[in-house]
Amino acid sequence: MTNPETALLSARGISKQFAGIEVLSDVDLDLMPGEIHALVGENGAGKSTFAKILAGVYRPTRGSLSLNDQHVDITSPIVAQKLGVTLIHQEPISFPDLSVAENLVLGRLNSAPLARIPWQKITRDAQALMALLGVSIDVTKPMRGLSIADQQMVEIARSLASNSRLIIMDEPTAPLTPKEVATLFVIARRLRDEGRTIIFISHRLEEVRALCDRVTVFRDGHKVATERTANLSDSDIIRLMIGRPLKEYMHKQGSIIGEVALKLTNLTLPGKFHDISLAVKKGEIVGLGGLVGAGRTDVAQAIFGIAPAASGAIEVNGKLVKINSPTDAIAHGLAFVPEDRAQSGIFRTLAVEQNITAAIAKRIAPAMFISRFLERRFAQDSVAKLRIRLASLRQPIGELSGGNQQKAILARWLLTDPSILILDEPTRGIDIGVKAEFYDMIGELAAGGRAILLISSELPELLALCDRVLVMSEGRLTADIPRREATQELIMQAAVPRSTHQGVAA
Amino acid sequence: MSNVENPALAPSREVAAPRPAWRIFLIRPETMTLALLILGVFAGSQLSEFFLDINYILKSFTLYAEFAIVALVLTMVIIAGEIDLSAASNMALSACVFAYAQQTGAPLPISIAIGLSAGLFMGLFNAFIIIGLKLPSIIVTIGTLTLYRGLAQIIAGDKSIRVPESFIGINNVFIGGIPAPVIIFIILSIVLGLVLGTTIFGRQIYLIGTNEVAARHAGVRSKSIKIILFATLGLTSAFAGLLTASRLGSVRYDLGLGGELQMVLMAMLGGTYIFGGRGTILGTFLAAWLLVIVTTGMIVANWLPAYQLCVLGVLLIISIIATNFIYSRTER
Structure with a gap:
């Protein structure tokens, strides 16, 4: 299918065992220079393991790798970096208390151990890299304050600094907002056009379709297909991933909605969320949408007593309750x-x-x-x-x-046997096959008379499962949308903070 | 697209065969401790013909029984993800408080109660600082280690305080030929082994030590459990301090000096994982015997104390390497 002479990196018969369990068997793959190559598959299909073998995090049990037709042994991430292979983690690993510029030169400062550190040069180089990527990050600030998107940018900048030819992005978009995803894509395309190779691991097929030239599907540790993205339809890919035809998994069983099970009145925790009032009825699935950091998880943690609210009331099945710890919450069902x-x-x-x-x-x-x-x-x-x-x-x-x-x-x-179930991103990082099972289960639980509060950043999930969708933005409830009126646009509009309202790209 | 497999035939790679039972049994830190123990007995019997005298070994054990008793509770504290290095100082201060009360004319039972209460209070004080103020237990208890020892010296001065004749000699009380401190150690091992291994309280200790945040999410009252553990350790230390006082016949501020390291050594030798979540009472039980056998064997063989120290150090390092190796193998 591909001409091995032109491949940047060729994997042959790569296998990996963990504790006797084969998680990857006999994977052959050629990566071309100047392509964005998607790795897709269910969780545990082996795609991340394969990526980590390329990046020297794991060593293969069997099989060989060659870079530009030269056999290579990638024995550690340092070797990988020297060979020009960089893995960008989903949640970037960095030194949060060091500055962006310092993080950029980590492990690359080739000078005598006691030599003076050329701070000015480091800062200048870092600024140049950021300019190259077209992002505005103050490189003298510590990593701690950066958003995850910006931290990823720093990681990408790091890979550029070491002049990587192969950049592996393991689910980079999961924690990003649509706008940040768009920026990431622009940069990925530019890197490709410079002749670099990018491996893009994602669960989101629309992203794979929008970005990637070729796609390789993994299932149960085997490579099942490598194709040009254009040659496969979404349902082809899903069928290859789960090894069975896709059934209509987005559905909502009708359940009888009863009286109010959980009621919040003016729940407030200063700095986290303000005046949250909502009600979830028995048999009802109420979605809670919004951007990451909107305070949704904080509300859930307050209800469950992990970080109780400062003021406001919680009623369970019509009774005012005091929940100061998870133990209390569990006792109230x-x-x-x-x-x-x-x-x-x-x-x-x-x-x-x-x-x-x-x-x-x-x-x-x-x-x-x-x-x-x-x-x-x-x-x-x-x-x-x-x-x-x-x-x-x-x-x-x-x-x-x-x-x-x-x-x-x-x-x-x-x-x-809870009467009220709070699910916070229950399907995050879970493959499509199992996701479908989760959706079925959530539906069944509601049909069984449980009240469900579902926090999710995946709009299709909210739309498919929920009877009502509430939206939070910057610690406040901004919308309460019934099922039949709910659309992705309405939810996003309510989710985006007012001040940057005009900046909605997606 | 041609190599799409039949899904029905696709191997389910997560369903590997479970480990055989003999491997689960053999690859455990306690097994290693037991093996070392057997090896120690064998080596000791080669070194000296007098070694294999059970009465001699039991007598030697009474010298370590106090630390061993505390080590049992300390094992639970370590499994819960904390540590307490102040236990040996607690022994000394409790014993000093007891002896002082005795000296000022308090009746014996009252003095004992005062000594035990002092230990309990010290445990609670540790718990208050560690849990209430959310500070790392290793630092806090290094602080109280010094503090309690200092207070003991203030109370007792540089002199020994005699304890009454009726209180002396617990180590010479034999029940069925076994010294009382050893009996106490064995009974406490069984009780705590059952608590840790078969009760909800024990299970929750493992949950806390493995992942305290998740444990709290699951409704485990981690703070209360840790307070109970520190308090129990304080009380047990005081009890061990009184046992020591009874054995020695007098109390000085340096009672049990350096004992905290012996206790930690016993827990580590028995396979307790220093970062919490793993370990058993059985392991510490075996390790206490191992320590006694090895030390006694070397004394019987007339080894220089310097060599004895080296052997103990090497033993500890071997046990840590082995424990770590075993745990890292079962990790994945």
Whole structure:
């Protein structure tokens, strides 16, 4: 299909095993100079592992790589950088207390250990790089204050500074606003036109279509196809990714909407959110849209008692309640699936069954002592019901793929039999196949009479699932849109802060 | 497009065979501790023919039993992601408070109660600073380590305080041929082993140590649990301090000096993970015996103290490397 003579980088028979589990098998791929190449596939399909092998983060169990027809051993990220391969992480890894300019020269300052640091030169070079990218970032400011989009730009600038020929972007757009995505695309295209190769990993097919020349689909650790993007339709790609025809996954089961289950009145936490009043009824799915940083997660955390509000009232099933800790919230029948799974969801090194039963202490230990039998039964039931894929219940949950970890967290909360369920970006970073399952589950939960508050940055998700969509912007509720009137445009309009209202590009 | 596979035949790569049971059993830090223990007994018996005298070993263990008892509770504190280095100083201060109360004429039971309360209070004080003010326990307890030892010296001065005859000699009380401190250690091991391994309280300690934020999200009252742990450690330290006082027959401010390192050594040797979330009471139990066997073996063999120190250091480093290796293998 491709002429190996012109390939920038060729992978042959790349395989990778983790603890005896093959996550990547026999991947052959040629990357051409001056192309944007998409890697798509479900979570755990192996695309990130493959990218990390190229970038020297992992070493392949088998297989070889050649760069410009020269066999290369990419043994570490430093070697990769010297060879001109850079991996840009989704959440950029940097030194938050150092300045942008310092972050840019990290690991590249080739001078004697005791030589004076040429601060002025560093700053000037950094400014030149930023100008090259066409972004305005004050390079003397610490990284900490930058938005994630700007941090990514710094990473890209870093790759330019080391004159990378292959730049790998692992889900770069997930945390970005539409406008920032547009900027990123402009820069990516310019880099391509300079003859560099870009690997673009994304779950969003519309982005792959808009940006990428070719696309490679991974499934279950195998490469299943490499094609010109234009030759594949979206449904082709999805079919290749999940290995089965796509069913209509965006749907909403009709459920009977009952009385108010959760009511907030003028909930306020200064600096985070102001005068939030809303109600969620039994059987209703209420969406909470808005940009990242609009205060949606803060509201959820206040309801759940993680960071309680300073003033305002919370009513659960018509009764005024005081929620000062998650323990209180759970006692009132609330459940909260947090956005940041690794940080506030999973217990990485503990067994799947312990993760699933973490919130139902009393049920697995009726007489203070944990009943292994009950614990296993609850876990087994959940695994079957939510179709969690695992090797063993005693396996550490960190070994599961992201989607299955998320299912386990959802399972944990369903076992508490909550009447009110708060889901914060429940499908973030989850592949399409599992997403569809999540949508079905959320629908079923609502149909079962639960009140659901769904925080999501994915507009199609809000539109497809929710009976009503509320929108937050800069800590305030700015819209309450019923299902039949809701459109992507309406939500975005309400989400974008007033001051920059005219700047809406998407 | 030609190489699209039949989905039904596509291997499900996440479903690997579970690890065989023997590997789960064998690749555990406690297994390593047990192996070292057996090795230690064997080496000791080669070094000296007198070594394999069970009474001698039990007697030697009474010298370490106080630290070993505290190490059991310390293991739980470390699993919860904290540490307490002030336990040995707590032993000294509690014992000094007890002896001082005794000296000023308080009846024995009252003095004991005062000593134990002092220990409990010290544990709560640690907890208040660490949890209330959200400070790292390693720094805070280095501070209280110094503070408690200093207070002990203020109370006792440079002299030893005698304790009454009726209080002396717990180490010479034998139950079924086993010294009382050893009995106490074994019983406490079983009780705490059950608490940590089979109760919700124990499970929640592991949850907190693995990921405290997630634990709080799951409704675990992490603060209360940590306060209980520090308080228990304080009380246990005081108890161990009184045991020591009974064994020595007098109390000085330097009682149990340097004991915090022995306690941490026992926990580490037993496979407790210094960053929390992993470890067992069984491990610490075995490690306490290992430490006694190795030390006793070297004494019986007439090794110079300098060599003994080196051996202990090497042992600790080996155990940390092995523990780390084992945990990193099960990580993925």
